Amino acid sequence: MTAPTSTGVDDSPAKPARLTGQLGVGAIVFMVIAAAAPLTVIGGNVPLAVAGGNGVGAPVGFLLAATVLLVFAVGFVTMTPHVREAGAFFSYVTTGLGSRAGLGAAFVALVAYTAVQVGVYGYMGWAANDLVTFFGGPSVPWPVYSFLTMAVVAVLGYRHIELSAKVLGVALVLEIAVMVALDVAVFATGGAAGPVWSTFTPSNVLSPGLGVAVLFALTGFIGFEATAVFRDEARTPERTIPRATYLAVTIIGVFYALSCWALVTAAGAADAVPVAQRTLDGEGNMMLDTARAYLGTGLRDVMNVLLITSLFACVLSFHNVLARYQFTLAHKGVLPARLGRTNPRHHAPSTASLVQTATAAVVLLVLALVGLDPLVGVFGSMAGVSTIGMVLLMTVTSVAVVVYFSRHPRAARGRVLPTRVAPVVAILGLLACAWLVVSNFTLVTGGSVAVSTVLALVPPAAFVLGLVLGGRYSLLEDAEESGADVVG
Incomplete structure (x- = not known):
């Protein structure tokens, strides 16, 4: 059979539009890790964690962040079979806490992902x-490159997700390969004076700067919930989503920690903090300078180019996630129905993708016209907003898991650890992370206390707005359910 030639959108009311695909564990893990932008995090977040955090103990901050997220993932994937739609945190919170809280979570997710996407566009420029x-x-001028990148993302986002998966996969393999080569070169030669084993001593790990290290580690995991966003396009989602979630968090956490340790080892215990500080002062580059010393000028230049592909893969992943959030919300009646249409040729939420491109373009244009610096003003502040939003979303989702299984004891029978213990431990860990993020928020945004406070309140404000507007949404759900009961 030949594919349809129409390039329009399917607006037929006969049946609800639904995304399709055969994404396996590997493809989903690729997109999640690509969204985390490994090379970008290692080149940017690692120097911040080392210089502003607990110094040579910074690698453990990435391990701690990964541990908290793995504990969170236990309840998250345990609830996956009971959530029948691809809305990630929005769907999980709605299932556990009701539509008011669910709409609040959806608004927070839209704010968080839009913020980090715009931030990455600034970084890319x-x-x-x-x-x-x-x-x-x-x-x-940096906005020129930012908008050129946005145009390419718009084309790929309009088409089927499997094309994006292939693009992300190629970019991801290249950037991980060059970073692994650097890690191996550093440890094979012993670095400046052998592996820095003092990284793991309690005195370095538990120093006052641990909170800063964990904060910048958390920003490197933004986007891992995409495993659930792609459930409609996944092959056997009941098995694919849990496997992809655990694999993504584990791979990201171990890779970040090892690479951070490699950079510390390359500089040496005594010089790691000064080397990282020179990166922040613009007098050097901890990652690229290490690559030149251990791999040569040629691979150093290759890594510099791959930093661009890393940023591109990151922003493309966030674009796809946002389009699917809008697609799901449109089917819930929260957003205009047009956003819930699929393209009959590409089987993608093409209309939602176009709207997302327009939204990002407007926000980025405003920030550019204001004259903000692309790194501190755009990327720093937007990454800060996104981090607050993601910690809030994960905390509320963990609460939803506990509440859901408390109301459905049959579903939780014989599974106390994944349905009760793990989510509660995750809540405590995430609250601790929230405190670390808020107490060090000015380090992320690069702004004043007043500006940072306003930015930090954006995600909670979005959640409250969802709670308020959720009353109308709840009535809509109740009406639909009543109608279904009458028909039945």
């Missing part, structure tokens, strides 16, 4: 211009 000028090209 700066990094692309830096790369061009490094190789002798002209200096161009």
